[in-house]
Amino acid sequence: MSSKVNIGIIGTGMMGHEHIQNFNLLDDAQVIALADTDETMLAKAVELNQDKARSSADFESLLSDPNIDALVIATPNFHHIDVLPAALQSGKAILCEKPLCTNLQDTQRICDSVGDSGQVFQVGMEYRFKPALADMIDRVDRGDIGRLHMLSIREHRFPFLPKVADWNRFNANTGGTLVEKCCHFFDLMRRIVASEPVSVLASAGQSVNHLDERYNGQTPDIWDNGYVIFDFANGARALLDLCMFAEGSRHSEELAAVGDKAKVECLLPQNIVTHGHRDTWAVEQYPINVDEAILKAGYHSGATYFQNRAFLDAVKGLAPVIVSADDGHRAVAMGVAAQMAASQQRRVDMKEFGL
Ligand SMILES: NC(=O)c1ccc[n+]([C@@H]2O[C@H](COP(=O)([O-])OP(=O)(O)OC[C@H]3O[C@@H](n4cnc5c(N)ncnc54)[C@H](O)[C@@H]3O)[C@@H](O)[C@H]2O)c1
Incomplete structure (x- = not known):
């Protein structure tokens, strides 16, 4: 090389x-x-x-x-x-x-x-590499919040963008919304909770977006909102709250990890982390600074830069791979399980997928 x-x-x-x-x-x-x-x-x-x-x-x-x-x-x-x-x-x-x-x-x-x-x-x-999220993950890993019991992830944003040949309008092409984009959030859940999911409950559907669009006579079938709740093996629970017709949101992503000692939040795209203490009720706020050139090189709060840096380090043998094929498989499994829980209106056990 x-x-x-x-x-x-x-x-x-x-x-x-x-x-x-x-x-x-x-x-x-x-x-x-x-x-x-x-x-x-x-x-x-x-x-x-x-x-x-x-x-x-x-x-x-x-x-x-x-x-x-x-x-x-x-x-x-x-x-x-x-x-x-x-x-x-x-x-x-x-x-x-x-x-x-x-x-x-x-x-x-x-x-x-x-x-x-x-x-x-x-x-x-790459969401693991968003600088503010990486800071939040460090705080949870260090035990700053004590033992984590609850994680909530809210994404309130704009609808799916148009793509080349409109491939993202149909579940058959994407795997379904809870696989396609929410695999990011399910990967974050596994990473932050540091445990494996056991079962999932979900309610989701297509309420607002793309209903008046037609591609070769077909109406898109992708969901645009939902709630998904996972139980984890270590007893923690995690919630995803997704809304894709919420352009008027202060924060497009808000994550909150609550432990028995404290609460850490991450607010994006502003790249702000907060640390709230149970004993004093005080909340400290930490803006995470990211180089302008990095922020301008994409739409993901700097994540692609830091992800690609980590990839190069792995290629050069300087560091292990951070997100493995197994991580990718498990994130898709959580998405598939959540799609199934919502469409079949039942609790889905991860054992159904051999996990
Ligand atoms: N990491 C993230 O946060 C993130 C964000 C958006 C998209 N994605 C993922 O990135 C991938 C691409 O998404 P996108 O948003 O760039 O879509 P896109 O439609 O903008 O780009 C896909 C490109 O692939 C090309 N393509 C299709 N078939 C091909 C073939 N046989 N050979 C070569 N090129 C071919 C298309 O012409 C198109 O230019 C998807 O898997 C998507 O889920 C990841």
Whole structure:
């Protein structure tokens, strides 16, 4: 490997562009190849990368390119399984966007292939890397709140954005809203609670968004709101409150972890952490400062920069992979279980998925 890690990006839509912008901020990486079937997205990616990468409509040409050390897979959710088996065969390091795949058969297949091969394989659960959230996680890990009993995660935001060929309008392509975007939050639950989920209750549906849209005569079937409650093996409980028709929100994401000693909150996108004490009722507020250039290189409060930094460290053998294929599989399993709990109106046990 040269002094810089040579990156190839497969899928140069919104997230592919964000990866390019962030690798461009990292001195020890260079994006040398890009693949996308959409000419407009590919051209924009080439421009963002200042013409320094070769481009192709054929992602397989990147898999066989000996100059590429690491691949980023940022094609639509349903397409990850079309790329991953051959990408794994190539032996290159892989950063795959979330969700790992849209169903558990496929995520299990990828976990089995990665196995204990030692191949660097990271899943793009980048919310762990949002600076304010990383600070909150540190506080919980250090025991600042005592023993954690309750975690609540609220995301109140705008509807799903338009995507290339409108792939994100249908559950068959995304895995369903609770898999597609909420895998981030379920991954955070496992990470913050530091335990595995046992069962889930949920109520969710499509109430407002996309109902007047038609694609080849079909109305989108993606949910836009819901409540999901997980019980964890260590006795903690965690709630997700999702609303995707809440443009007028002070905070798009609000997380609260409450222990027997204190409460920590994280407010995004403002990057604020608060620490509230039970004994004095005092609340301290900590703004988390993030470099402007990092904030401007994407839509995720700086997360992509720090995630990609961690990926490069793993590729260079300086640190272990932080979000593994197994983490990706378990986050999808929680999403699938939550989709099932809401649609079948019953408590779903994680044992039903062998977990
Ligand atoms: N980490 C995050 O917070 C985050 C945020 C948004 C999206 N995502 C994930 O990133 C992935 C991409 O989402 P997006 O928002 O960039 O979507 P997008 O539609 O903007 O981009 C997807 C790109 O993949 C291309 N593509 C489709 N089939 C292809 C093929 N066979 N070969 C090469 N390219 C192909 C499309 O032309 C498009 O340019 C999805 O898995 C999505 O869930 C992650």
